[in-house]
Amino acid sequence: MPLLEVKGLEKSFGGLKAITDLSFSVPEGQIFSIIGPNGAGKTTLFNLLTNIYRPTKGSIFFNKKDITKLPPFKIAALGISRTFQNLQVFMNMNVVENVMVGCHLRSKSGLFASAFRLPSVIAEEKRVRDMALEALEFCGLKYYSSQPASALPYGILKKLEIARALASKPRLLLMDEPAAGLNDTETMELCRLIEAIRDSGITVLLVEHNMGLVMEISQTVLVLNYGRLLATGPPRDIQKNPEVIAAYLGEG
Ligand SMILES: Nc1ncnc2c1ncn2[C@@H]1O[C@H](COP(=O)(O)OP(=O)(O)O)[C@@H](O)[C@H]1O
Numbered sequence: 001m002p003l004l005e006v007k008g009l010e011k012s013f014g015g016l017k018a019i020t021d022l023s024f025s026v027p028e029g030q031i032f033s034i035i036g037p038n039g040a041g042k043t044t045l046f047n048l049l050t051n052i053y054r055p056t057k058g059s060i061f062f063n064k065k066d067i068t069k070l071p072p073f074k075i076a077a078l079g080i081s082r083t084f085q086n087l088q089v090f091m092n093m094n095v096v097e098n099v100m101v102g103c104h105l106r107s108k109s110g111l112f113a114s115a116f117r118l119p120s121v122i123a124e125e126k127r128v129r130d131m132a133l134e135a136l137e138f139c140g141l142k143y144y145s146s147q148p149a150s151a152l153p154y155g156i157l158k159k160l161e162i163a164r165a166l167a168s169k170p171r172l173l174l175m176d177e178p179a180a181g182l183n184d185t186e187t188m189e190l191c192r193l194i195e196a197i198r199d200s201g202i203t204v205l206l207v208e209h210n211m212g213l214v215m216e217i218s219q220t221v222l223v224l225n226y227g228r229l230l231a232t233g234p235p236r237d238i239q240k241n242p243e244v245i246a247a248y249l250g251e252g
């Protein structure tokens with residue numbers, strides 16, 4: 001049963017077609033990777049899936065529900081969350097506060113209750129903090145909880161973003177180049193973390209340039225080229241596909 005289905009998706013920016021007639025489906029429980037050269041449309045696809053960009057054509061189904069026209073907050077509430085290609089961390093907040101931001105789409109208190117700090121709000125805040133701490137623990141970051149984000153190295157901040165995306169307890173996690181800028185040790189840790197996320201029951205849609213990582217942990221790889229699907233299949237088939245080698249992977 002596919003968790004996510006994309007049908008005939010297109011996105012134009014003026015005269016430029018960033019995504020053309022793209023259809024694919026993502027089975028639940030997989031690490032499903034999207035690869036392709038710079039400018040292939042990978043980030044645009046993530047922005048379409050979360051309705052940051054409205055598609056020019058086509059439709060998107062999540063858990064059989066048509067989400068094509070839903071606003072981003074509703075898509076998030078249905079269980080799709082993401083990390084960004086460029087770090088989106090609030091440097092003036094500490095680590096746990098940064099992660100709590102990711103829980104707020106699930107919080108229930110209204111403005112009135114919040115303004116007067118009613119007991120329901122205090123209980124709610126504790127619940128949100130506990131969810132954030134749980135996500136930090138899962139990502140191996142609990143130790144950093146009360147440290148200011150501005151004091152932490154890039155590798156930790158990348159993991160912090162993952163913790164924030166997990167805090168809302170998504171069913172589908174979109175990750176845009178999580179290994180970019182990480183050293184070898186951090187990349188190895190990231191591999192294990194992404195597998196642990198998958199093993200916890202969350203389906204992962206991964207955009208990544210590190211081919212070692214992609215081929216090691218993915219069940220399915222989809223290759224985008226100039227906004228079109230070039231090939232899709234298990235890593236070993238993709239690695240020996242002559243069109244993919246010519247367009248992207250290169251010889252050797
Ligand atoms: N908001 C935008 N306005 C105009 N063009 C855009 C916009 N976002 C992306 N593009 C263009 O769409 C194409 C795909 O970009 P992108 O999705 O960022 O590629 P990738 O993430 O695969 O490197 C590029 O040619 C890019 O310049």
Ligand SMILES: [Mg+2]
Pocket residue numbers: 042043044085
């Ligand atoms: Mg990109």
